[in-house]
Amino acid sequence: MMKKTVPVTLVGAVAAAATALATGSAAHAAAPAHHSPMTHQVAAPSTSIPAAFRSASQAATRTHRGVVVSSQTTPTSQLTALPNGQFKLDTSAGPVRIQRGNGWVPINTTLQRGTDGMIRPVAATDQVAFSGGGTGPLVILGSGAHTTTLSLPLTLPTPVLSGSSATYRNIYPGVDLNLTATGTGYTETLVVRTAAAAANPHLATLRITATTRGMHLSKAHDGSLTLTGSGGQDFNAAPPAMWDSTNHPHLGPAPTATDPGGATITPMSTTVTTSSTTGASAASAVGAATTQNTIAIVPPKTALTGPGVTYPLYIDPSFNVTRSSFLTVTSGGYHYDDDSSEDLDVGDCDWSYCNGIGVARSFFDVNTTAFEGTTGVAHVSNAIVTVEEIWSAASTATDVNLEQTQGFPPTQTWPGPSSEGVLDTQASVAGYTGHAPAQVKFGDANVINAFQGLANAHGKTLYLGLVAPNEGDGDEWKRFSNVASDTTAQVFFDYAPATPTDLTIDPNDVVCGTYLTTDTPTFSAQSTDENPTGNTTPVGISFATFRDNLTDPTPVAGNKTKTPIVTTGSANGTATWDAATTDATNPGPLYPAHWEIQAQATSLATDSTQESSAWTTPLQFSYDPTAPAAPTITSNGGGSFTLNAPGAAGFAWALNSQEEPVPTSNQCTYNSTSSTGGLVTADSTGTASLTVPGWLPYNYLFVEAFTGSHVPSPESSTLPTDTASTTHHLELPNPR
Template sequence: MLVCAGMATAGLLAVGAGAAHATGSKSAQGLVITGTGITSNSASSRDGRLEAGAPAVLRAALRTALTTHRASVVTSLTTATSDVTALPDGTFRQTTSAVPVRVRRGSTWVSLNTTLARTAHGIAPVAASDPVTFSAGGTGPLITLGSGAHTATITLPDSLPAPVLSGTTATYRQVAPGIDVVVSATTTGYTETLVVHSAAAASSSALTALMHPSISSSGTTWSSTADGAGAVTGIPNSSFALGAGEVWDSTTDLHLGPIPSATDPSTGHITALTAAPMTVTNARRTLQVAAQRASLAATGVHYPLFVQPDTSGSQPITLSVFSAVDRSQWSTGTNLPVGYCTPVYAGCGRGFNAASFFQLGATLPGTGGTTPHVDSASVSVREVWNGTSAPTGFDLDATQSIHNGMNWPGPAITSELGTTKSAAGSNGRNFATITFSNTKLASLYQTLFNHKSSTATFGLTAPLYGNSWKRFDRGTTDPLGPSSEVVFSYPPANPSNLTIVNSCRANSTNYVNSPNATLRAQASDGLPANGASTKADIKIVFYVKNSAGKEVTAYTAPATTSNTPVTWTTPALADGSYTFVAEAVSVPTSGPTLYSGQVSTSFIVQTTAPAVPTVTSQSPAMIKGSYQATIGNVITLHAPGALAIGYSVGGTPPSATINPSDECNYSGSGGLSGFVPVDANGNATITVTAPPGGTPGAIYEFTNLTVQAYGVNGLASPSITWTYTSGNTVPLLYVIRVSG
């Protein structure tokens, strides 16, 4: 009895040498049968569908969120501007801001808070991204950057009064006649502004002196750039720049913006300053900020006048461009202007259009190259000014990258992401955060993640430039600048261990000899390896396709737990070639259903057994009454379509059960019984030898030959026995004398 993967067929077993049962091996005289099916992991990803489970860095937080039903922050991925949170529904949420929104304190993160407070060392923000301390009054430095052994200081020539604190600003009143000094903590560092209250103060030598601050360093280095600006390095995890900046007056047009202040030029007339290279005086460096003193005191200047060197830490990447004027703002300013500045308003001159652009980080940290599926995405901006009380429109666009020196119209728009109307910020009141969320944004972030992009560039433009003027918070005075939120998830891993349970394998092909193929696969939901999910949250979809690629049957298994084998037996299939395709499908608590890639393996259904072999020749031909003294006589058999022929010479053919193994192959020839392969023409040859242990010189007569054909599918033909008798009329099948 021959058993092929659980199905019994009549058969022959090699005797003498014995049959081989070792997996993956072939015996000299034996039959090796495929056991519990064929496995395959060949993958062919479906377009638009992603694969692989969540990276290890995210799995612990995911496990916590699923078991506690509460959001869990992935602390190792938190930065000053970005964080990732695992949600109870199995998804993740990444929020990214253009400016810092949190600051590290020891091993924890706290919300950024630029409100100024008095400390033992002076005046400092409660929780700032960069270490900065302001003077509490007296002759010491106005500004100290850094702390401990790594500091840089900026000192004014006069003693300072005790400051008046208001939120994020400290005001030193009447540092010189008609001149105040205002410092402010920002999300990206600080600003320093000289507030000049009169033309007399603007033309005074005191203002000139205040515009030449002395700078010093301890454990840090000040350097001068070609344009005269200065930079300080050596403060751990921080960088600061000190440049020429700009001056603006108090020209006010409430159609265009709020009243100018020490922290916001708004509608004031702005003039760029220049900076001379640093000079060394009395072992201290001095940054010389130059201005046309006559222009500061000219007719038509509205006081107070604000003189602000360009002082900052790490700035958000922004760009504002203006038509009809050869000017742009690169990573400076408080607001992002958008729309049409009409000449009806005095501050607009002949009129011009404005558009603004900003960058947000688009990198998913720590994902090890695995690309997630973006479920949803949104971008938010805070509107702080609208030129009228009526809602006016603006657009959010995806654009090409931005760079310093780019003028109107700015970068090319690559995709229009949405348009809306709002009256937020009318007359400087009722600020509001406007959020864009749609499939276009989700598609954009999917593309960014697929290409491992580090940043996304967005534009704020006006759909009709003739009827709106808006300003949006850049985020430098508070952590309310542009931001994004992306919800993503990881589809199930590709199914594995694809198995055709009831198959034999021959010539690298899987054969099923029943109309019903039994298929098996398993899949992982990507949860932690050290604690797999116990809830039913994944399904496997089985597809069977014919040789033309057409689906002939399919089955979606019930939801099961991760890494659980799932088995399905197909309906009856006609003989022919097929492909078994498996795909894993998530069963989400909420959000979209996600799919793995598809993996496949092929098989052939062949339900017929080969025909009974025929004897076509015998060499050399036997002569009546003679015998052969040498070994090696050959019988040729014919069995078209068979893989092998089993034979037995003399006696009754034995019966046996073949243990399942890896290959439906047959091998071995010679001796009294065995298996011989069939060639492409359907022929096989048997070489008969003397029985083992035969007596030297003895003559053996063999009168029976039993043969049976075996197919690639493990099925066998009926066996047939030819009987030859000795005597003068019918030759013996073989007469062999044992050499000796």
């Protein structure tokens, strides 16, 4: 069989041999037909890794610290080149930074008053402004030609600012209005402090005037609202809900103005009416049109002032930017998308105070645009998805599944997007009976495989779901944080070397690119380090052979044996391997067979994972040192002869004292004739027709057959007569 040798054509330093390479089966084309030339395989130079990746990787190695690939930074993801040659992708389920000028700053929802008197967060993804008090709009969404103002029919007091919240005290007696900025919008809550305040007729029907410019307001059947605008930002509002201060510890923490926690949530009815449209035709609600709409929200009377209500009471109609990064659906029909006031619920809410929630499932997505922007396929070595559990119904750890799902729109309802399988299951407990919030980390091999699948497809979004393993067990009820920075993924990856190019056989060892002339040929291939760090990281090239017997012109993959042969080259270098000696791994040179050889490159860096490229397309060749039998020569009269030798690729002939011509190593067609000799090609049966020019009856005809490897047969010759005869090594007096 074969062995390995230390190559002499390496570029730069040679590393130790790589570890054994994977041996999965490969598809094989048919073996070459006899005497059809085969050229070496040439692949295009690789340009699969963007220049920005390379530059950051080299800088990380030079400075011994991580370097951010700034061109890959988005509101939800950041790519960092590490000193060991790997890349680290940190991605979150929602925005955690915004772009300011040429740089990025973390989201900061702390409120501050502007020169126009409006109140805005320091740094948020969307244009949201709160009233500074007075008769103007309560909230302005969007900017420029695409805005919506939301107004209440009252004069607002000057708000009290505290961090992300603005509180408008006593907009009605005993009723405060709380606005809280989030990274993607805001929450709005009316805090009704007493039963007397709840009896105020203004609360029986809450009316909000929405004046849209270049945007369109619509209501879905479940009461959710959507603001859309061509060229502007889109916002959505989950169905409005209310809750009181009655706490059910199994459900969640104590209710607040921004989080219902363990309260019973009560939905409210919503209607939208359009009173006027100006600046465009009535048929157009988008563009330059300004439209005035009235949103009417009606709380159930029993939820406002009924028996058993615990005050303060909270009423929540809020808008957030539509991003479809968070979604919760329930079997009871209630669902919400990107609602900053709602946690991500999971499991069976089977208590009477669940108010018909039923079973909940929550979903989110993470951004992986770093995979999308390259033609090279990243190899994912590790991946961890982290979520923060803030509450669980049980006082001991219970399981939750992380599933990969299909994509989901904001309007997705029960049962949620289709599952593509469970990636990992983790047990956790949080919140209830004094447990602190818990980070739940999913890092099973299936999680790595999910990101690898996305890398293979150059995909930009991975959709995930949190689902209770037993949706009939109330102890598996859990709540998870909807804060973007609490729901994250961290992915480590690098790039395998380029698939080898210029897989060739030494020209001195092959005839016509297909037929070996030796059982110890030399092969060579090139590869490029696709994860350069600025060092001369060596690249190993493994050669694998496949063989079959010569009686079957179409090799069958199942009949082949793959023998990886590892030899080392350096970054952007050439590696060679021959089969001249025997060792324990490769016990012998080639034997007669149809053969295929492939090459695979492996990064031999010791400070990073050793990644392997794809195998090359097989290069086909044959080795058969067996000489054919001496040819038979049948005279047909007049200098016409039929030649035959099974397995022959062609015949060499000569007259009288001349020597038969010898085909050269690159001579692959054999139809050449002169007055004294020549070559003729055989068909698949080893038969050829020969007409000798100027044939005379007293001529001697000498013929040798040869194989595709140009191995000659014993010589045959004819008598100096023009009668049909065949001779093999006749001992006749002749001109030779």
